Amino acid sequence: MPRNKEQNEEIRCQRRDAIIRGALKVYVEKGYAAAEIGDVAEQAGVARGLVYYYFKDKLALFRELFKYMFDQSQKHLHSHFDKEDPVCEILEKFVSSMYNNMLEQSESVQFFMRMRHDLNELFKPDELKNLTWHFENIQVIQNTLTRGMESGEIRRMAPKLLAGQYWGVVMSGMMYLRQMNQELQNQGKSKAEIAQTIQQDIKDAIACCMSLVAPPMQVNSKGDDEN
Structure with a gap:
């Protein structure tokens, strides 16, 4: 059964929150300069491309x-x-x-x-x-x-x-x-x-x-x- 609008929005929020939490883990370990989008994606449990879907670049994410x-x-x-x-x-x-x-x-x-x-x-x-x-x-x-x-x-x-x-x-x-x-x-x-x-x-x-x-x-x- 296809997801409704509310379900899709909930999933988007969950993914975005997961990326933010992943960015936090990477940041406290490496700082901004050494942080990489790939590291954030790994911590968040999502594909690298999905991070760029929600945030246009590393600067926007952090x-x-x-x-x-x-x-x-x-x-x-x-x-x-x-x-x-x-x-x-x-x-x-x-x-x-x-x-x-x-x-x-x-x-x-x-x-x-x-x-x-x-x-x-x-x-x-x-x-x-x-x-x-x-x-x-x-x-x-x-x-x-x-x-x-x-x-x-x-x-x-x-x-x-x-x-x-x-x-x-x-x-x-x-x-x-x-x-x-x-x-x-x-x-x-x-x-x-x-x-x-x-x-x-x-x-x-x-x-x-x-x-x-x-x-x-x-x-x-x-x-x-x-x-």
């Missing part, structure tokens, strides 16, 4: 990969920060998800660690100005921090500064944990063994992030910290 990953980053951030939960809870759950996802979705982490080296290769200067995903992410964090300061949940300081510092510490922890993850992989450790080994490091990395937004210190009438 530009689409970058835009897809930026969109996924924003969706992940909004899934946490669009909530009206206590601010410290939002901040802690977000950074916890980032660090634990590193073990489960290491390709995404590797992409964002590598992508800054290829932005100028894939996008023109005027296009880079329109790639505002990072600034929008920081703004979302800033808005939540402002809410926390107004409610007294976190200490008061310049929200924009604190948002940048929070993001920087999150990324610093990510790089540290990624390095540990790689070292343990090189030692032949399994995923389960790695997860168990670095659990305390993940907790410490989360604590570092949360120390930036610690609630205001309670001070007694003598000016000493309360016990």
Whole structure:
């Protein structure tokens, strides 16, 4: 029985998604310059010609990969920060998800660690100005921090500064944990063994992030910290 329009569209979407995922695998392994369409086709499980059917060339494919990953980053951030939960809870759950996802979705982490080296290769200067995903992410964090300061949940300081510092510490922890993850992989450790080994490091990395937004210190009438 011939496929209907909806079925054909679903198949096209599945193939396109498979190609994007294949491009991600190739990119984190080789980077843009060394990546080849044949490698992407092999990872996606499709014919080389089918890649060109959906994307006119290598540049178009990897530009689409970058835009897809930026969109996924924003969706992940909004899934946490669009909530009206206590601010410290939002901040802690977000950074916890980032660090634990590193073990489960290491390709995404590797992409964002590598992508800054290829932005100028894939996008023109005027296009880079329109790639505002990072600034929008920081703004979302800033808005939540402002809410926390107004409610007294976190200490008061310049929200924009604190948002940048929070993001920087999150990324610093990510790089540290990624390095540990790689070292343990090189030692032949399994995923389960790695997860168990670095659990305390993940907790410490989360604590570092949360120390930036610690609630205001309670001070007694003598000016000493309360016990």
